[in-house]
Amino acid sequence: MASLSGFPEHTPRERIVEQAVLDHLRSTFELHGFASVETRAVEPLEVLLRKGEIDKEVYAVRRLQGDDGAASAEAGLALHFDLTVPFARYVVENANSLDFPFRRYQVQKVWRGERPQQGRYREFTQADIDVVGRDVLPAQADVDVAQVMTEALGGLMDLVGSPEAHATLQVANRKVLEGFYLGLGLADPTAVMQVVDKLDKVSPEKIRVMLAEIGVADDAATQVLALAEIVTTDTSFVQQVEALGVEHPLLAEGLAELAHVVGSIVAPERVTVTADLRIARGLDYYTGTVFETRLSGFEQLGSICSGGRYEKLASDNRSTYPGVGISLGVSRLLAALLGDGVTASRSVPSAVLVAVADETERPAADAVARSLRSRGVPTEVAPTAAKFGKQIRHAERRGIPFVFFPGGAPTVKDIRSGDQVEVDPTSWLPPVEDLRPQVVAPSIPVPDLQEKTP
């Protein structure tokens, strides 16, 4: 049976890398106090289609021999295509029991009927963080989500291992762009933004032609392109924008907000934060801060982590719920890592295989395994009392580093070095770095210690 295109599945070893990524994200989000939320996989179709543009990509769901009439709530269900729409519904449904500002993370699969291609799937995992307020949300929330995601990215770069691995969080603000365009006297700033948004695929000359097509005069186009060229790693972008000589209250407001975000984030190693005025996210519903993220060495992935501020994530008949959030494309990132040769040091959690000399000795082997597990050591017992050579190969094939031989004088063999030593079965522990499978990046040259010997 052929596997289904666009629905990736992982080997156990690849899954260990995925678990390491997911564990790191969860740990980072929770260290910052974000609470976990999961929503159901399905939403009413009309909720999903409200966003427009995306109807083609939705997977509809129906009971195969359902007795639900057309009037039933289940008649028009579909799989969610992101985690923002379900979360907006969740916030409204649970508004009475949530404490605002509400900080949540959500890591789940989503489904889109897009044509599968490199790094684009029909089923994939997203990791979202959002802060949502009731009626008001302090500007500080924009800093908070950016800070959390830069730390998440920093840890992921460490996981990748490659010393060149580097992420850049690009921050912009819709008010800067919109205010600048309004200050230039352009009538339809959204249309301009949608053109500028194509700058990563299209040359500036082509953009100038496209701007002319929507009625932007050539000198205004020059200014639009000059703004889009501004990229700084500090707040000096403010002076650069001001030097262009355009003025508008919305522009001033946006510059102050963006300077606050870029100036407040304390980025970890291997992550750079930039104010990058190319970033428009023109097609989305953002109203202030916007984020994108590029990984050096993985430029072909595009932005693996995007988001921004929306003044109205959701609303009910009493309140509106402004929010700010960032979504990380876990499956895309993982595909890039695995494609780059990142793997796990073994295919099973077991650090130790307890050998069985004879089926009558199995209870003794089980007792050793119980004792090791009670000390937190993932342990399995040989499935049969085969020849020891075969039991050692059982461990080798799976990458289990230690084989424990119970008996009169218990010994442990490190199957990597071949060293075998007598141990006390009630206290022996493997080195802490061998307790769990490690994520291994092949691009790190293994240090050759011999060469360093003078």
Next chain:
Amino acid sequence: MASLSGFPEHTPRERIVEQAVLDHLRSTFELHGFASVETRAVEPLEVLLRKGEIDKEVYAVRRLQGDDGAASAEAGLALHFDLTVPFARYVVENANSLDFPFRRYQVQKVWRGERPQQGRYREFTQADIDVVGRDVLPAQADVDVAQVMTEALGGLMDLVGSPEAHATLQVANRKVLEGFYLGLGLADPTAVMQVVDKLDKVSPEKIRVMLAEIGVADDAATQVLALAEIVTTDTSFVQQVEALGVEHPLLAEGLAELAHVVGSIVAPERVTVTADLRIARGLDYYTGTVFETRLSGFEQLGSICSGGRYEKLASDNRSTYPGVGISLGVSRLLAALLGDGVTASRSVPSAVLVAVADETERPAADAVARSLRSRGVPTEVAPTAAKFGKQIRHAERRGIPFVFFPGGAPTVKDIRSGDQVEVDPTSWLPPVEDLRPQVVAPSIPVPDLQEKTP
């Protein structure tokens, strides 16, 4: 908007209880060396329908404006209704890269179009463990999965907290029942098993009538019912069965297998393992050992954890893959726990809220938070520099136990006791039990230490 019946969603506090359950399961499975596998949510319809009986319950999936023709692989997709069918496909697809015997756990959502009712959902989470061999699988694997699941159940009972919480893993063997019926001269042992399987819903008198209807003579029915009454916590069931005077080679084989399983498991506290010859699982494809599990106090849930041995989990043109597995109904168990009042000590991961006296002091508050997080303490910073009373209420509402006041002489207030003490911000840590939200069972009476004072 009304929530969808059968698609439960949790509050952040309930989700923390769910995470504790899932973390405990993962930790137990990995301590025993089981590797994690996830499969895609969809399977070809014909794969799902092969099992029969279930077609009515399947959710079909299709692209809303798909261009897939009828010949396309996606034309007939549906959401998986369990984790066994997808795993069987996964084993065949990946047979060349898996090491057998292969031990995997799989914790995922599944979907069934059943009528929603108490503890029965349309979207729910299952946790499965299986051991699969290529062509052969040692009988020891039956013991292994039972041992892992009894330890998982033991930990769950501890999580529930109620001192009366108790799980019973009921083990039987299809060969015992089938061999016994064959030894009685009954022509259709499967039909008899399907009747006996109803014993937990129907009285023995009614069973006797139903047996007569399928041609079982009254004295044979007496024997069938006598076998079904045998329940022992040790291997003494063997003598009780032999005392019934029925003989058949398959019966002898089944008794030896069952005695091995029941005699080998070392059950943790709060879990009892029984040989229980009522357990038939008549409608399933099991061929040897079968398992069910009851929770005392939650009898209405039925079996929350079931499985068994199947001589042919899957096959390809070279091999068959025998397996043994157990599946735990996480959502059902969770619903029972939450319904019983189990909750989390707070609604957020944060152990500490760092107060902000004034927005100009925010960088100092951020520095304290960074320091705490670097020591593993989940920490959030107050969203605004509101009055301290309001900031303390922010913590109280979420159950955050500590508020940290930075400044000249930093202090920490335990908002449960009201105690406030000066601390060193570079080294202070909350008590380890406050680091993470705790699962709280209301049925545990809080020990009144004062009363014990003489």
